Amino acid sequence: MRVYSFKIPKKKPIFKEDTKLWLIFIAISLLLYISFSLFLTFKAYILKKETKELNKKAYELKLKTMQLNEEKEFIYIQKSVFENIMIKNDLTKQQIKNLLDLIPDPITLEKFYIDKNKLTIYGITPTKDVYNLLMLPPLESIFEKTVTTFYKLPNGWYRFKSQNYIQSEENETY
Amino acid sequence: MKLIKKIKIPRVYIYGIDVIKNFLFFTLYIIITLITIAFIIAPSIKTFKKNQALYFETKQNYLYIKTQYNQTLKELNELKKQNTHILTAFRREFDIQNFKKFASSFMQIEKIKKDKTSVYKQNFIKTIYYINANIKSPQDFYNFADALKKYKYVIRVYFPIDFEKNKNSIELKLKIEHYRLKNLNALKAEEKAH
Incomplete structure (x- = not known):
């Protein structure tokens, strides 16, 4: 038996309007939460990457700083060696100056030879006493051992050879 | 199933709005929000904060090292300038x-x-x-x-x-x-x- 209705049938939706609204609202919220979370994760990843790069740069800079410090040290070494050499040059000059100042007026210096631990002087003295009084005492005060040899000249003066020694190996002067 | 069928949710309408259904949806929304915050957003924030702190710490350390490097470089250049004569003299044959x-x-x-x-x-x-x-x-x-x-x-x-x-x-x-x-x-x- 057929049943007839006076109403025209309407399509019945699965979800009602308000239900749809709620579902869309919840879906959008979820999407926003996940987007925010993804954004944070991405930011965290970027920060981690930048931290890694900074660490690498810091390590390289540390190495470079170490190299620069080594270079600085080496410059100080060079400076020290140079200054040491110049001081020694000054000392050598001063030693020769002192030696020449040591020679008294009556004595004529002909030749002298300076080595690390030895000084040999050749000269002419009017008498042995002049040498022994004026030149020997300062030499004996400086050197540990002094040996002098005299040769008589035809005019009555003496040619002398004075050999002076220092035993110390540290002292590289006379 | 019988028990569920027995529970009858009352339908209360105010101006044609189903109050109970909307309340349930609101509760569902709150629960979803709380769960998302607890399991997705909070760990992300935690990781982000941790990485951010580490980044700033590293950056500070890097800036300190960079300052030190610049200082050393400046000192080195100054030293080279002051000792140009010595440095070039040692390099000559x-x-x-x-x-x-x-x-x-x-x-x-x-x-x-x-x-x-x-x-x-x-x-x-x-x-x-x-x-x-x-x-x-x-x-x-x-x-x-x-x-x-x-x-x-x-x-x-x-x-x-x-x-x-x-x-x-x-x-x-x-x-x-x-x-x-x-x-x-x-x-x-x-x-x-x-």
């Missing part, structure tokens, strides 16, 4: 002709003889030269020793030194030592690298 020209202001050089070369204090090379020369007075020798301070090579006057008086001059025999850096090629490469 010895040229006998140049030395003769330099020494001619103080003495007349008769002969220069190169002797042995040896390593000095690990990084330097020392070469010995023997010189025969004539000077007018000891003052020439003193001036020569003083002028070495500003000379382009690093030279040390060393023993034995022999002074012998001639008719009008003094015959001088002395030993000089020339100092230079041991590994010039390595140094040049290092300079290029900076």
Whole structure:
């Protein structure tokens, strides 16, 4: 038996309007939460990457700083060696100056030879006493051992050879 | 199933709005929000905060190291500037002709003889030269020793030194030592690298 209705049938939706609204609202919220979370994760990843790069740069800079410090040290070494050499040059000059100042007026210096631990002087003295009084005492005060040899000249003066020694190996002067 | 079927949710409408359904949806929304915060957003924030703190700490450390590097570089450049003469003098190979020209202001050089070369204090090379020369007075020798301070090579006057008086001059025999850096090629490469 057929049943007839006076109403025209309407399509019945699965979800009602308000239900749809709620579902869309919840879906959008979820999407926003996940987007925010993804954004944070991405930011965290970027920060981690930048931290890694900074660490690498810091390590390289540390190495470079170490190299620069080594270079600085080496410059100080060079400076020290140079200054040491110049001081020694000054000392050598001063030693020769002192030696020449040591020679008294009556004595004529002909030749002298300076080595690390030895000084040999050749000269002419009017008498042995002049040498022994004026030149020997300062030499004996400086050197540990002094040996002098005299040769008589035809005019009555003496040619002398004075050999002076220092035993110390540290002292590289006379 | 029977029990569920037995529970009848009352339907309350205010101005045509189903209050109970909306309340349930609101509760569902709150629960979803709380769960998302607890399991997705909070761990992300935690990781982000942790990474951010680490980043700032690393950046601070990096800036400190960079400042130190710049400071050291500045000091090094200053040091190089102050000691240009010394640094270049140690890098030069010895040229006998140049030395003769330099020494001619103080003495007349008769002969220069190169002797042995040896390593000095690990990084330097020392070469010995023997010189025969004539000077007018000891003052020439003193001036020569003083002028070495500003000379382009690093030279040390060393023993034995022999002074012998001639008719009008003094015959001088002395030993000089020339100092230079041991590994010039390595140094040049290092300079290029900076």
